[in-house]
Amino acid sequence: MQSVKNDILLNCIGDIIAKNPDNNEHTILIVDDEINNIQLLKRTFRGKYKILTATNGLEGLQTLKDNIEEVSLIVSDHKMPVMEGTKFLEEANIIAPDVVKILLTGFSDIDIITDAVNKCNLFQYVLKPFNPEELQEAVRNGIDKFDLASSKSLILKDLKELFYKTIKSIASALDAKDPYTHGHSMRVTLYSIILAKELNVPEGELEQIETAGLLHDIGKIAIPQAILCKPGKLTDDEFAIMKSHPINSEKLIASIKKLHEISPGVKHHHERWDGKGYPDRLEGENIPYSARIIAIADTYDAMTSTRSYRKALEHDIAISEIDRCKGGQFDPVMAQKFVEIQDIIKAAKDNPEEYYLKYSTLYKEMRLAE
Numbered sequence: 466m467q468s469v470k471n472d473i474l475l476n477c478i479g480d481i482i483a484k485n486p487d488n489n490e491h492t493i494l495i496v497d498d499e500i501n502n503i504q505l506l507k508r509t510f511r512g513k514y515k516i517l518t519a520t521n522g523l524e525g526l527q528t529l530k531d532n533i534e535e536v537s538l539i540v541s542d543h544k545m546p547v548m549e550g551t552k553f554l555e556e557a558n559i560i561a562p563d564v565v566k567i568l569l570t571g572f573s574d575i576d577i578i579t580d581a582v583n584k585c586n587l588f589q590y591v592l593k594p595f596n597p598e599e600l601q602e603a604v605r606n607g608i609d610k611f612d613l614a615s616s617k618s619l620i621l622k623d624l625k626e627l628f629y630k631t632i633k634s635i636a637s638a639l640d641a642k643d644p645y646t647h648g649h650s651m652r653v654t655l656y657s658i659i660l661a662k663e664l665n666v667p668e669g670e671l672e673q674i675e676t677a678g679l680l681h682d683i684g685k686i687a688i689p690q691a692i693l694c695k696p697g698k699l700t701d702d703e704f705a706i707m708k709s710h711p712i713n714s715e716k717l718i719a720s721i722k723k724l725h726e727i728s729p730g731v732k733h734h735h736e737r738w739d740g741k742g743y744p745d746r747l748e749g750e751n752i753p754y755s756a757r758i759i760a761i762a763d764t765y766d767a768m769t770s771t772r773s774y775r776k777a778l779e780h781d782i783a784i785s786e787i788d789r790c791k792g793g794q795f796d797p798v799m800a801q802k803f804v805e806i807q808d809i810i811k812a813a814k815d816n817p818e819e820y821y822l823k824y825s826t827l828y829k830e831m832r833l834a835e
């Protein structure tokens with residue numbers, strides 16, 4: 466008798482889905498302990514959706530894990546041996562939070578349903594015996610929700626890619642303005658993120674340091690080429706103009722909300738630990754953390770690059786200079802760490818593109834979103 470009822474029930478589901486014009490790109494996982502139900506559902510959904518089945522919650526979780534990239538929606542019965550449907554969906558939600566979950570339940574117990582909605586991120590429950598129209602709508606809406614979430618993540622991916630490539634392009638455009646500083650912004654950023662990682666800066670702040678590194682000298686766009694590329698020593702007036710670039714950098718990024726958080730690192734990258742820097746003569750820990758990191762990376766790259774007024778210094782000499790200036794020009798803890806990791810810095814200097822992709826948080830974020 467029970468089997469006949471189930472057949473009728475599942476024929477209803479079959480009719481509902483058969484009328485549904487949804488395409489078969491989506492995979493639905495059906496979890497039900499009744500073998501007859503499973504068979505009927507498989508026949509019903511053939512050609513419309515790809516169907517995966519499991520006869521209990523544990524098996525359902527394994528099937529979900531094995532097909533995590535494919536499953537769009539789960540329809541689970543509630544009353545099952547081994548693991549109740551709500552428990553299964555709760556576990557499934559941890560594995561696949563974006564997969565849409567529908568619970569079939571014979572209970573109208575509001576506590577069970579409320580619990581399921583909260584714990585399982587339940588999209589909808591359908592009471593048994595269910596109204597065919599209601600289940601049809603639940604499946605259709607569930608698939609729509611999944612598609613919407615997917616398109617959101619595609620938009621997010623595009624935005625991350627756009628952000629990464631735009632920031633990198635701006636930095637490259639700046640570096641191209643002066644042939645002697647070619648690749649400077651990228652290398653300063655690279656040394657900054659290596660140092661930041663070695664200082665155990667939290668993952669969330671690495672992206673800010675990276676962005677600040679790429680844009681730290683953006684204000685140099687407003688500096689005349691004659692000053693920027695002058696082969697000899699700058700006059701006092703020229704140096705005053707040159708010293709305006711951190712404030713120009715800050716002004717340029719001020720209009721972009723997403724970049725507000727990197728302002729301190731950009732504006733203060735020429736401050737000195739001993740308070741003799743610019744633009745605000747900040748001292749010690751009053752200098753923003755990211756600015757102290759960029760200051761060391763910036764100086765190292767300036768020393769190890771050929772400039773219009775002198776040849777590049779050897780790595781060892783630049784490191785000795787960083788060491789000598791700890792507690793004077795530089796944060797002593799950070800400078801010490803930079804000296805300690807000099808082998809990594811040297812390797813990064815010799816192969817900046819490879820190391821950049823290895824260390825870049827922005828690049829990693831962009832790839833993760835793919």
Ligand SMILES: [Fe+2]
Pocket residue numbers: 681682710734735763
């Ligand atoms: Fe600078």
